[in-house]
Amino acid sequence: MKRALFLASGAAIALAGCSKASNALNDNQTIRRALSSAESLNHTLIGTHGRAKVYSDADVDREFRVNGFDTPSDSSYARLLADGFSSYRLPVDGLVERPQKLTLAELRTMRSYDEATRHDCVEGWSAIGRWAGVPLASVLALAKPSQSARYVIFHCMDRASDGTPYYESLDLTQAAHPQTVLALDLNGKPLDADHGAPVRLRIPTQLGYKSAKWIGRIEVAADFKHLFAGHGGYWEDQGYEWYAGI
Ligand SMILES: Nc1nc2c(c(=O)[nH]1)N[C@H]1C(S)=C(S)[C@@H](COP(=O)(O)O)O[C@H]1N2
């Protein structure tokens, strides 16, 4: 919430700055107009139902920082890496009518998303990257969530030092957002191991910890309370907000 207000006031300052050109520096009306458009920006562009801002290639950061747990180093991930992920299968199961086991090649044929967006980490850094992949909605359409389905849970292949696996979850509305994608490529190249290869979530409408790397399984469920501490994600179980809208 604090972050949304900060973004709104930042946009207001930027818009007020523009009014210099029209010589209306102290014009209350201009400022009021700027504030109200910042408010509507906040709701229409960056909420769950709105779209995150899309950047041009010129805005893309050369180096996209790596963050979070260490890249998995166990033997099963090593084997996947060694065979170029040709033995990788992505199960999409749980409350679905048609459980899937997708290969990376199948996912690549479904690739239809390609946008430069900004990743915002709660730790206070951001990076713009061009992400390409499969809208999560397309994968869910294949698997057909059943009537009782409410959440999509991402089980990851990495673990905290105490052995707890990383996981995340979204509700079906967030999952169906057109910018919620299973990312396969970053800046025109297949994801490298450190950025979550072969498949990670990218959800630019929410904070960085929601964008789960190294996805090993997607589970559709009625709830997530039965998992770990019950808050719907590794960081949520440590007290972070489950809804991390920017
Ligand atoms: N599986 C997994 N996904 C994860 C994390 C992690 O530790 N494990 N860290 C999250 C956090 S806090 C951030 S900021 C981003 C970092 O993504 P990057 O390494 O591609 O910059 O991944 C998110 N997804």
Ligand SMILES: [Mo]
């Ligand atoms: Mo983060």
